[in-house]
Amino acid sequence: MKKGIKGTETKNKLLHIAIHExxxxxxxxxxxxxxxxxxxLTKPSFYLYxxxxxxxxxxxxxxxxxxxxxxxxxxxxxQLNNTLSKERIKNVLENFxxxxxxxxxxxxxxIILNKNNDMLxxxxxxxxxxxxxxxxxxxxxxxTFATNIFADILVTNSxxxxxxxxxxxxxxxxxxxxxLSSLYSESIFK
Numbered sequence: 716m717k718k719g720i721k722g723t724e725t726k727n728k729l730l731h732i733a734i735h736e737x738x739x740x741x742x743x744x745x746x747x748x749x750x751x752x753x754x755x756l757t758k759p760s761f762y763l764y765x766x767x768x769x770x771x772x773x774x775x776x777x778x779x780x781x782x783x784x785x786x787x788x789x790x791x792x793x794q795l796n797n798t799l800s801k802e803r804i805k806n807v808l809e810n811f812x813x814x815x816x817x818x819x820x821x822x823x824x825x826i827i828l829n830k831n832n833d834m835l836x837x838x839x840x841x842x843x844x845x846x847x848x849x850x851x852x853x854x855x856x857x858x859t860f861a862t863n864i865f866a867d868i869l870v871t872n873s874x875x876x877x878x879x880x881x882x883x884x885x886x887x888x889x890x891x892x893x894x895l896s897s898l899y900s901e902s903i904f905k
Contacts, residue, residue, distance in 0.1 A: 723766075725754075725756070725760070725764065727801070728754050728756075728789050729750060729751075729754055729756070729761060729764055729765070729870070730771065730774065730775065730778070731735045732753045732827045733745070733750050733771050733775060734771070734775055734820050734821055734824065735820055736749055736750055736753075737772060737775065737820075737823075737824050737828060738819070738820035738823040738824055739788070739827075740866040741828065742768075742772060742828055742880065744766075745768065747761055747768050750771075757872065763853070772824070772828075773894065773899065775824050775825075776824060776825050776829045778821065778833075779818075779821050779822060779824055779825025779826075779829075779835075780834065780835050780838060782827060783822075783825065783835065783838075783839060784817060784838055784839065784842060785809065786810075786814045787811070787839050787842045787843065788842055790807050790810050803890050804895075804896045805893075805896040806891045808873075808888075808891070808895055808896060809888050809889065809892045811873065812873075812877070812881055812891055813888050814890065815881055816875050816881065816882075816888065819882060822882060822884055823867050826874055826877050826878050826882065827878050827882060834872075835885060836863075836865065836870055839870045839874075840866045840867055840871075841866075843869055843870055844862055844863055844866040847862035847866055848862055848866060850857055869888035873895075874893050878894075
């Protein structure tokens with residue numbers, strides 16, 4: 716891989732174009748030739764940065780995972796206050812779904828095209844579990860609350876709703892939030 720600012724810029728350009736191509740064409744229909752043509756580069760230049768189409772795809776999945784982890788951590792910390800309410804649950808969910816839409820192409824790859832997203836689910840679930848345990852310890856939610864089960868349900872449901880409704884345009888963040896906040900708030904309040 717080339718080093719320096721120019722090398723970083725070139726790699727980022729390839730990643731940006733590949734994100735767009737994978738999100739719109741799928742893995743199988745995305746061609747390295749198209750990526751390099753759009754980047755005004757040669758095929759050998761691509762292979763200086765990535766060993767294969769699978770390698771660039773895997774890097775994009777890792778970028779998606781890191782962005783989602785960062786966002787879920789941020790949402791948990793910024794929303795932490797001394798009141799847990801239906802309104803707060805709505806805010807957390809809406810912030811998450813809006814983040815997903817703001818990064819739509821990347822999320823299509825990480826959530827829909829990624830055939831092995833168990834790692835993503837496990838990482839996000841661990842973050843949510845940690846947040847729920849903190850909230851139970853400071854009496855924001857029921858101390859008897861099954862945090863592990865709820866975290867699993869919240870993460871898997873949220874990702875499935877992103878995949879089937881949000882990223883396909885069938886529902887807006889507000890529509891999903893309205894339904895979920897009612898379901899979740901009844902389960903966790905003291």
